[in-house]
Structure formats: structure tokens, C-alpha cells
Amino acid sequence: xxxxxxxxxxxxxxxxxSAPTYAHADTIRASGAFDEVRTxxxxxxxxxxxxxxxxxxxxxxxxxxxxxEGYFTERVIxxxxxxxxxxxxxxxxxxxxxxxxxxxxxDIDREVHYCGPVGTHRAMTDVIVRxxxxxxxxxxxxxxxxxxxxxxGTERNENSAKAIAYHADRIRERDRFDEVTALYMDEDPEVxxxxxxxxxxxxxxxxxxxxxxxxxxxxxxxxxxxxxxxTEGYDVPEPVDGARVWYAGAVGTEPLMADVILxxxxxxxxxxxxxxxxxxxxxxxxxxx
Amino acid sequence: MAxxxxxxxxxxxxxxxxxxxxxxxxxxxxxxxxxxxPDERLRLEGVTVGLDAAGTDDAENADxxxxxxxxxxxxxxxxxxxxxxxxxxADGRFMxxxxxxxxxxxxxxxxxxxxxxxxAAVTDWYVFEHVVGEFGPRRAFLxxxxxxxxxxxxxxxxxxxxxxxxxxxxxxxxxxxxxxxxRRYEVRHVDDADVPRTDLTAYDDPLDAxxxxxxxxxxxxxxxxxxxxxxxxxxxxxxGPTDAYETVETVYPxxxxxxxxxxxxxLDVNHWRETMERQSGIYGVVKTWDRGESYxxxxxxxxxxxxxxxCLKRREWEYDDETDLDVDGGDGAFPCREPCSLVxxxxxxxxxxxxxxxxxYEFELTPSEKAQVEAVIDAVADGRTDEIREADTKDDxxxxxxRFLRAKRFDDDGTLGGVPTDPDGGx
Ligand code: SF4
Numbered sequence: 001x002x003x004x005x006x007x008x009x010x011x012x013x014x015x016x017x018s019a020p021t022y023a024h025a026d027t028i029r030a031s032g033a034f035d036e037v038r039t040x041x042x043x044x045x046x047x048x049x050x051x052x053x054x055x056x057x058x059x060x061x062x063x064x065x066x067x068x069e070g071y072f073t074e075r076v077i078x079x080x081x082x083x084x085x086x087x088x089x090x091x092x093x094x095x096x097x098x099x100x101x102x103x104x105x106x107d108i109d110r111e112v113h114y115c116g117p118v119g120t121h122r123a124m125t126d127v128i129v130r131x132x133x134x135x136x137x138x139x140x141x142x143x144x145x146x147x148x149x150x151x152x153g154t155e156r157n158e159n160s161a162k163a164i165a166y167h168a169d170r171i172r173e174r175d176r177f178d179e180v181t182a183l184y185m186d187e188d189p190e191v192x193x194x195x196x197x198x199x200x201x202x203x204x205x206x207x208x209x210x211x212x213x214x215x216x217x218x219x220x221x222x223x224x225x226x227x228x229x230x231t232e233g234y235d236v237p238e239p240v241d242g243a244r245v246w247y248a249g250a251v252g253t254e255p256l257m258a259d260v261i262l263x264x265x266x267x268x269x270x271x272x273x274x275x276x277x278x279x280x281x282x283x284x285x286x287x288x289x
Numbered sequence: 290m291a292x293x294x295x296x297x298x299x300x301x302x303x304x305x306x307x308x309x310x311x312x313x314x315x316x317x318x319x320x321x322x323x324x325x326x327p328d329e330r331l332r333l334e335g336v337t338v339g340l341d342a343a344g345t346d347d348a349e350n351a352d353x354x355x356x357x358x359x360x361x362x363x364x365x366x367x368x369x370x371x372x373x374x375x376x377x378x379a380d381g382r383f384m385x386x387x388x389x390x391x392x393x394x395x396x397x398x399x400x401x402x403x404x405x406x407x408x409a410a411v412t413d414w415y416v417f418e419h420v421v422g423e424f425g426p427r428r429a430f431l432x433x434x435x436x437x438x439x440x441x442x443x444x445x446x447x448x449x450x451x452x453x454x455x456x457x458x459x460x461x462x463x464x465x466x467x468x469x470x471x472r473r474y475e476v477r478h479v480d481d482a483d484v485p486r487t488d489l490t491a492y493d494d495p496l497d498a499x500x501x502x503x504x505x506x507x508x509x510x511x512x513x514x515x516x517x518x519x520x521x522x523x524x525x526x527x528x529g530p531t532d533a534y535e536t537v538e539t540v541y542p543x544x545x546x547x548x549x550x551x552x553x554x555x556l557d558v559n560h561w562r563e564t565m566e567r568q569s570g571i572y573g574v575v576k577t578w579d580r581g582e583s584y585x586x587x588x589x590x591x592x593x594x595x596x597x598x599x600c601l602k603r604r605e606w607e608y609d610d611e612t613d614l615d616v617d618g619g620d621g622a623f624p625c626r627e628p629c630s631l632v633x634x635x636x637x638x639x640x641x642x643x644x645x646x647x648x649x650y651e652f653e654l655t656p657s658e659k660a661q662v663e664a665v666i667d668a669v670a671d672g673r674t675d676e677i678r679e680a681d682t683k684d685d686x687x688x689x690x691x692r693f694l695r696a697k698r699f700d701d702d703g704t705l706g707g708v709p710t711d712p713d714g715g716x
Contacts, residue, residue: 012512012631015503022499043630045514046542050626053546054538056424071570079567107557 003036003057004028004265007048007077008065008210010041017211018044020253021065027258027283033275034061034265042072048080052108060105060112061265065252067119067208069098070157082106083114095159096120096166100268113268118252118260119208120163121267125170130256130283132177132204135236135248139284142176146200146243150191150220151208153184161187164208177204185219192223195241202237202244210252221247255283305446308408308470314415315404319397321418322383330386333410334442336403341384341393412470413442420471420530426549427534431472435464446470454482457622458541458601459519462533474533476525476540489524495535498525502540507675513631514541515601515621544602544623551605551624559627561587562609565636572633578640584608586643591616594632595625598671652706654698661685661694 006025011017021039029037040051052060062081064073069091078086083103090101098116105112118124132147133139149171151164161184168182178200183191194203205224207216218230226234226247237244251257259279266272321331322338331338381394385403395403404411417437421428432438434455435445445453449466452475456462461482463475481489492498504510505518525536537545550556559567561584565576578586587608595604595618602625604618618625628636654662664685668674677684684690700707 012634013510015510022496026496043634044512045629047630050543050546053550054426054543056427075569079569 001035001057002033002059002270003038003055003061004034004261004270005038005040005051005055005060005062006065006261007040007051007062007081008042009072010044011211011213012043014211014213017213020211020250020257023253023255024065024258024261027255027279028262028275030282031258031262031273031275031278033262033270033272042076042080048077049107052081052105052110052112055108058110059270060110061115061268061270062112063115063261063264064117065210065257065261066117067151067210067252068157068160068163069093069095069117069120070159073098073117078103078114081112081114083112086114091116095162100264102268113265113270115264115268118257118264119210120159120166121260121263122170123260123263124163124251125167127254127256127260128167128206128208128251129171129174129176131206131248131251131254132246134254135204135206135246136202141204143178144200144202145177146179146181146198146203147171147177148181148183148191148194148197148203148205149208150183150185150205153187155186167208185215185223190223191220192225194224194245195243198243200243202246204246204248206248206251209250212250212253216250256280258283305409305443306450306466306468308412308446308466309468310401310405310408310411311415311469311471313419314408314412314470315401317415317419318404318411319400322400331414333407333414335387335410336407337386338400338403339384339386341382341395408470409442409446413437413446416470416472416530422531425553426546427531429549429552430534430537430545431530434462434474435472457537458515458544459517460537460540462537472530474525474528474530476528476533476536477523478519478521481521481524486524486526489522492523492525493527493532495525495528495532495539498536498539513600513629515544515625516599517597517601541601541623547626548623556605556624556626558605558624560606560609561590561628564606564628564633568633572637575633575636575640578636578643584612584614586639588614588616590628590632590636590639591618594635595619597621600625650706650708652698652708654706657685658694658698661690665691 006021008021009017010021018039018041021041025037025039028034036055036057038051038055040046040048042048046054064077066072074088082105084106086101086103090103091098093116098120100113100115102111102113104110128149132145133141136145149164149168152160154161164182164184168180171177172180179198181189181197183189183194183197185191189197194205205220207220209216221227221230221234224245224247225240226238226245234247237246239245256279259276262272262276262279266276318331318338322340325331325340327340327342329339381396381399383395383400384391384393385395385400387403392403417428417432421431435449435453437445446466449464449472452463452465454461454463456479459479461477461479465473465475467473477489501520501523502511502514504520506520511518519540525532528536534545547556562579565579568575591604591614594600595602595616597619601621602619602623603621605624606627607613668677668686674686677687679688681687682690698706704710
């Protein structure tokens, strides 16, 4: 019996934090790729500490719904899941290349395939692009548009900046958008100066965050100048210094994220039973037909 | 009716409903019987099934091969083999034992007849072996719901026909029996026990419970799933066993798994000390709150957060494995095995606050005002502010009364009695 466990941060304060985790879990359940799909959280229940004991299967894939490698994926999750003998070297990662480690979870005395975070997977690049399509409601968006990928800089976590730059580079190589830039919240190039980095009239702004919350709903909109105070709200697109800014909100809420979760588990050896093609299709932007 | 419980006291035996044997249950029985080894028996209540090792051989052989295994806890042991003449079919592969009676050489049709006569026992076996399945927590929970490990099938079926209800936190789970021996489950809020189903919003997908548990009656987010603030007004009216378990799992995650471990005698409790020691990052500071000399601060945490009025889990963790807290762990059905993330977060805040030293302040308050301050703290701590009526100025925590106190006793900077909070720091 093959089980998928999606682990995410969750929140004590923000009810929307777990929404994307549940939504992607539902998409994957419907795909039939796993006999069982469970979710576990750091701040909600079931907690990381107890989620594995709710799992029935014997082939268990744990996928962290986090944007980058770092404190959570390297320390907190392995510790709380009680992955015996965990050592971050198991991943042999340069900060972007963590794939999977197979370890016994002492909590249940069964092997678990512990996967790298979704945010650094190459398929995540497609989700960022898909997010741009969703927010503009244009499946062919690109020409005449700039794209900014936004996240934390190195201050919080060196790998977080790496992941942002990685996806921005990959999108740029595709030559689809007129301009592609990685921007950061706490270092240069800073998201506050967004218009300086783009010549295009239209700029899609995609924050590399899993869930909407303080950063994506308050911080970034105010920093970019979409609004003076987040409680006022803003339009999509919203004019900022002569450009039209299409603010996408957290990329993690994009339905195609389910695909990255599947890819992670597939890379770790899960039999996806043809679910990948299904999920890519069912989460597609419904334009152009 | 209760023909499968011959030894039970007939007088106060409840009336078990007539059960129709489903094809699925019989097919499962047939498959299970076929896969038995020569000396293995499938023991259901009131009937034992085996392979007739002798096949077409004489009954003597079969008897000696089976000797000693026919102990279905029945007392009377007369006429042990007297009825083996019942052999129905020389080609039959099966043998059954019903009380003292042994029948050999039964073919599929004969076995079906026996199974139909014992439909209650067969369907009961089928439900737990094949529908509920092996997974320990789910199986134990669903058996517990109908007291399957404590009561006979006949008695249970009689009770289940009317519906058997159990509480799990604020859930009321009712099991009912269909006339084919299947179980159907209903899950609703305990306080809605007597509300007609049609007055409740009906759900059938266990995952829909995520929406129900998200916020309380007043729409406020519930960060702790086991807080006694589950809202009312909904019902999962007709669930199968797996969905019933999943609904409970969604409302109270991992509570069944932990309850099951506790029943099995291996609940892994992590006490306060070790849990705080494990924390890192922004929570690493909490370990400094423990200074070895006392655990009163943890009593206060438990009283603040883990009391039954705040959380329905029964706190099993203590200060450490040698030092119990002085605060009662509560009466919850399911255990709490370590301080939860909410408590760890709050402890981080308290670690900061409790590093301050007490000071002596001097205020002027009338006796009633002092009592009023206490009442206001109680009202907030007990979540009672909403219940205090607007014009009920007799209540010490009434809003007008509290505003009056503020008008009288606070200075323009909002400082009680005009006494600065930090006289040295200056504001
Ligand atoms: S630590 Fe206390 S509040 Fe938290 S789940 Fe356990 S009993 Fe409830």
C-alpha cells in the first residue's frame, strides 16, 4: 500500500495557511496515484510528530511543501518525524538538488522516503509560469510581459535566494517573457524597486511562497506600492509607476503544485500510475478553448 | 433469531434482528475457509469452520484429525460425534462445528446454508476482517464503538439494530446495523444529539469536516483541533466504517492513533522537559525557562492551556518522568502525549515575560474595584465576556462597569492609578 504524506508549515493564526496543502492533497487523491494521502503540519494537526502514526501504508513518501532547502527540511522535519540516522549529507545537495533519503522513521519503525522540498524541483518552474497564466487569465501570456519571481533573500536562508534565482533563470532561458528578474524582500535587487527593473508595460509578480499570509498579503503588496495599506486592497492589474503589475499571490496556491508533489514522490520511487499527465491537464488554465 | 448464542441466558437475551447473509460476506467466508490449513479453524461466534481433511474419507479420520480443536468454549460436551451422520455430501470439502455437533463433508451449498443460519456471526466477522481491515487504530476504534470485544454478537446486534452511540470529544458517533449485517455510522456534535437530522446540514465526504473544524460558532479560527469549540449544526448521516474513522480523524487528528497506542500499552509520552529540550530556532529559548529548581511554571501552563475547559485531550505528559505536575490531566477519552505546538509557542512568550522580576506597585482601589479587577480577569480567562449582558451592571466584568473603572483609575496615558509601569525606564 502506497502512501503520500504532505508536510507543511500551517499556522496558529491564519486559517488560509493550510488551504493549499489540503487542495493539493485532494487533487492527488482524485488522481488515484496513492492509496492514501495524508497531511501533517508544524503548527496544526496532525503535527509532524504524530502524522506518521496515522499512516496505514508500507511504502511511504513524505514530501515537504516548502519553498527551499533549509532549517525546516534539514532539521525540523527529520527530527520531528524521528527519521533515524538522518544526516543532511544524505541529500548531498548544493542547496537545490535534494532529492530523497530513505530512512526508518522511529515513530512507526517503518521506512520512509523523505523527499526534497517542492520549491526546488525543476517542475516548480512550470508552476510559476502557470501562475502567471492564471493571474492574467491568458494561457499564452509572455509577449509584452515582464515576470518577477519574488522571495526572501539570503538573510533568512541562503538557499531561499538560490531557489528564486534558479527558477528565474530557467524561465528566462525559455524566451517566453520579455524580461525575467529575481527580486528579494530583504536584499538587492529589492522588490520595493520593482519598476526600476522592468521596461515592460505589464509585469507579473509571482511570490515564491507556499501559502498566502502576512508576507504575500501585507508585506509585498505594500512594498511594491500596490497599496499604501494592505487593508485597502488593490486591483489585478494595479498601476504602479506607469507599469501594470499583475500580482499573483503565493505560487503555492496554484493547482499545478500538485504536480510537483507527485514529481517529488515519483523521483523517490513512487509508482504514479499515470497521474502526472492527469494532474497537468485538470489543473490547466481554462482559456483558449 | 438468536440461534447463534445457544449458551447465553435466554431470558434477558435481547432480540437480535434477522440478518440476511450477503453474497460478499459468504464469498469471503468461502475464500477464507478454502485457504485454511488442514488443522486450522475459522472460529466465528457459535460456529467453527474447517476443511474436511478427510474429504471423501470416512468421518472417523476427520474426527481424529480434529480432536482437541473443537473447543468453542461451550461447556456441555455430550454426544461428541453423535451427529456426524449429518454428513451432507460425500464430496464436500468443509466441516463445521456448532456447539457439540460436528458436520463433515459439506459442499459450498451446505456451507452457505450453515452460514445463513449463523448470518449474524458471519457478517460480524466479515465486517471487521474485510470491510474495516487490519489497520490497528481504525479497527480498534470501530470495535470499541460497539463494544465488540466485550459483548456477544447476538447482544451487540440487538443493540446495534436500535443504534449504539459513543462520544469522542465533542463528537457523537452512532452505529447502526443494516439487515445485511453491515454497519452504518452517523457522526454529529454531542450537543445536537436530539436535533432532527433534517434540521442539520448533511455531509457525506469525511474531508468536508475540515471546513467544519476550521472555525468556531462565531467564525473564529480554531488553531487547536481538540479545543471544546466544535461548532454544531451538521451531520454525517450515513457513513461506512472507513469513512466514519476518517471523519473522526479529520475532526480530531491522530487522537485515535494515540488512544490505540495507549490501549496497547505503548503510548510514547514525551514530558515537558524533553519536549522543551528538543526545541530549536526561535523556540530554542524555551528550555531556559526550566531552571531545575521548580516546576510551578509548568503547572500554570497546564492549568492555562490543558484544562478540560480548553482542550479535550487528557494530558498524560508531566514535568519529567520523575516529577508529576500538581494539576489534573483531565478526563478526555484520548491522551495528549506531549506539549503541543500551541503550548510550545505560548511557552516561548512566557519564557520572555517570566524572566522579569516582580515589583511592588502602589495603587488605590476600593474593595469593590479590586474584586472587579479580579472579575474582569476571570471573565477574559474563561471566555465569558460575550455572555455578559450589556445592561447587567451587577456583573463586575460588565463593559460599562469596566469603562467606568478605566475612566476613574487610568490617567491620560492609560496607566493604572497614574503609576508608571516602568518608573526607571520612563516613558
Ligand atoms: S499540550 Fe495541552 S493544550 Fe496542547 S494538546 Fe495537549 S492537553 Fe491539549
